[in-house]
Amino acid sequence: MTEFEVAGASLATETPEPALEDRGFEYARAFQNRVIEWIHDGTDPVSVVRAPTGGGKTATFYELIDSRDMTLLVYPTNALLRQQRERFEDDDVDVAVLNANTLEGHGHERTEQLIGFVNSYAADYDAILTNPDILQAAIQDMYVGSDPMRFFNWFDAIVYDEFHFYDALSASGLLLQIKIIAERQSDPKILLASATPNDEFVEFLREQVGLTVRDIGADYDPDGDQFRHRMVVRRHEDRKIFDYRDEIAAELEAKVEAVDDYDDPEVVLVFNSAKDSNDFHDFLYHEYPTVFEHTAKDNGFDTNDEGADLNDTEFYILNTTSKGEVGLDYDVTTLYMEKPFTASAFLQRFGRAGRQSEATVDIYGLGQGPWGENVDFPSFAEQIYEGLDSTQMNQKRLADLVGFRAAYAIMKREEDSYGFNQELREDFKSNIDRYEKWYRFIRAVNAECGEIKDGFGPGKYSQNDPEAKLLEFTRECFKTFQGLRGRSLSASIKYPRGDRLGVTTYDLSTTLRNYDIVDVGDDDILVLGPADDTILSTVTARLPAYETEPTQYDQTRGEIEEQLQTKIHRHIDQAELNNEFEVSTELLHRLFRIIDIVDAIIPSRITTSEYDIEIDDNSGGPPAINVQPRQI
Structure with missing residues (x-):
């Protein structure tokens, strides 16, 4: 340190x-x-x-x-x-x-x-x-x-x-x-x-x-209006707060014992993962009940948990994740934070402390860099931008994403039977550089999907042809543009959060990378327990059109994405060899380079060591799941 x-x-x-x-x-x-x-x-x-x-x-x-x-x-x-x-x-x-x-x-x-x-x-x-x-x-x-x-x-x-x-x-x-x-x-x-x-x-x-x-x-001026106070920064190269849980919990216990009023939050812990945040909360409940009594947890798992409303809770310590990077207006005098992945996120977290009074900040996972000497706040911010990954976006990728969104918005309206005001075209195509390119591409994919044989009808492709599978998978991935943030597979879950089982909705794919299903309750609520680290996880997903090629889904998000990207680009290269394939393979490659497949596709089936989970995404509403014990 x-x-x-x-x-x-x-x-x-x-x-x-x-x-x-x-x-x-x-x-x-x-x-x-x-x-x-x-x-x-x-x-x-x-x-x-x-x-x-x-x-x-x-x-x-x-x-x-x-x-x-x-x-x-x-x-x-x-x-x-x-x-x-x-x-x-x-x-x-x-x-x-x-x-x-x-x-x-x-x-x-x-x-x-x-x-x-x-x-x-x-x-x-x-x-x-x-x-x-x-x-x-x-x-x-x-x-x-x-x-x-x-x-x-x-x-x-x-x-x-x-x-x-x-x-x-x-x-x-x-x-x-x-x-x-x-x-x-x-x-x-x-x-x-x-x-x-x-x-x-x-x-x-x-x-x-x-x-x-x-x-x-905003211009800095040493003679101006103070908005930040002095902070003592302790840098830890080890990545995780949880690895120092006893040491940190003991410090928290001392702080709790030293104050009389617990109504105003002054201590915040910011984790990189909801799983670690949950585990730390559970750890406090079992090992440090005095600290737990004055701690509230607010990460993504708590967003839809009716029993975890901060507005109805008095607390001195807040346990959170990136969800807490914006909007925390408490007088944070003690901050424990894990280094996030970008400079922007880092400064958002770091900026939660020292706003109203002096503070101490412990940063985990911050290795050697341009920081380490006593500096003023503007200089430290410059060091963070210099030493951590940039958050800047690629202009060409943005142009493609905006163009595809606009083209898909018009195409959806053309496909629907109720018609639409044609003036909307100007809303979407004017000053959108790549609108026409993606509009023609979407039309070509839809037209080529019409060449997939349905029963004994005419068409260039049978259902099992690799071109047919690629087309159906691509059209399914178009749906990532229906919403702002891509797609997710939400499930009703109960998970251990310390003194009780929290009941919430959360992305199922993410959940199964960190928890095991131990039971299925009424209304298909999945009851979760800690994953057994001594047993190799066996979570696989079968994706639309590629149900016969299970993908390992118990890896990190980045590893899953890399595996899916490798597969899809290989399929596109194979389609290029077919002279009758009338969709631009160049644009197919481009589409999958500008989107994250993990955010674009909903699995049709997920299999764990003990359960089969069938997913129906054709109802027009949120995907429906059906969970059954595996017949082994």
Whole structure:
């Protein structure tokens, strides 16, 4: 272990703009004034606000809300959405929440609810808080009819908070959303806010979509307004917090014994995996009950667990994962964090501590690098960007993803029987460089799928021909573009979380890499137990069209993806040898290089050592699973 200090930091200040002065600001951070100026006098439709965690970005949203007829605020997670709703309501800003729980039903019913929601709340609320998934569902024709696109006509201002949070696939959806909003409004205000913005995303808006962008950054000034305090950093080269569980638990026990009030969270642990987070919680319950009593857990497993609502829990210690990288506004004085995979995620985690008082940060898995000496906060941030992987996105890949999304949105509407307003084509194809290429490709795949024999009918291919399997698998992978973040196979599960079995929904493929199924309860709820490390796991998946080629699914996500990519590119090379195959193999290769197959495909069957799990993904709703004991 090595130890060094990161000094506090301050931001430049100015006399507040009248809008901020009216809100009681004695002074403003300089970047806040620039945002207010853009809101009232700026001609650029987009503004990118770059301010560090705790810098005061959210304060500028209030003026945007007040100055516009209807503002939409978009948050990457429901947890952050709920937290921000409470902040606005505490400040007497009337907001309504639109998420999956707000809408019920399917098809036209869901469409009418979406439009009706806006009609109902437009007069009574200052802003609507939502997630980008709902906007994308409207774009990708997941709500029946063309009417859902009217949703975009209602908002002349929109905020995408923490927009660094999205990977390339999700970012391509946001880019399409921004393009549509900008083109449908005569004077749009689109504010992108982040402590660690993705420059390639912003450059794509400029170069590919043709929007002008106002860059607003926070300036550091040692004589300015302090927003960060001194942090003592202890660097551990070993990767996992869990490997030091006894040592850390003893430190936590000492902290718990030293305080009288446990209502305000001050200690946070951030794990790289939900499994390690769960195991640490279970470990505290059995070995350190005093610490467990004052600890709350909030990772992906807890998102849909009705018994794990932080709003109803008083705690001193928070156990979380990347889910906690955004939106933690606690006075964190002690942070234990595992090094994430990118510089952006690192700074988001690191920025949770030291915002209101001095802090100690233990970082696990941070090896040798440009860090290690006492520095100020801006210098440390530069060292992290220098020493860790970049989060920047490839422009060509983004162009392909946006183009495919747009082409698929039109193709879906053409396939449906109800028709659509042809003006929508301009929403999707104008200023989209690769729209035409992918539109023709999707049509070619669909046409060639029509050459697969159905029974004794005519066609070039039988069901078992390698070309037929490749075509069907490809068309199945198109569905990754139906949503914002790709596809997942959610299952109802019970899992050990310490004092009880948590009941939640979680991605089944990820779950089975870490847990064993020990029983199947009512309504096909899978009861999980710890995986036996002494026994080789035997989880395999059979994928649509390739049911006879099981894929080992008990590896890491990266290993599974590498295995699937190797297989699919080999199949494409084989199809290229058939002179009658009328789909561009060059574009087939390209498609599978721009998507992650793991996020694009739902297995048709998963097999464990004791259970067979059949998956039905043809109902039009979420995939249904049927779990049966294996007949061995």
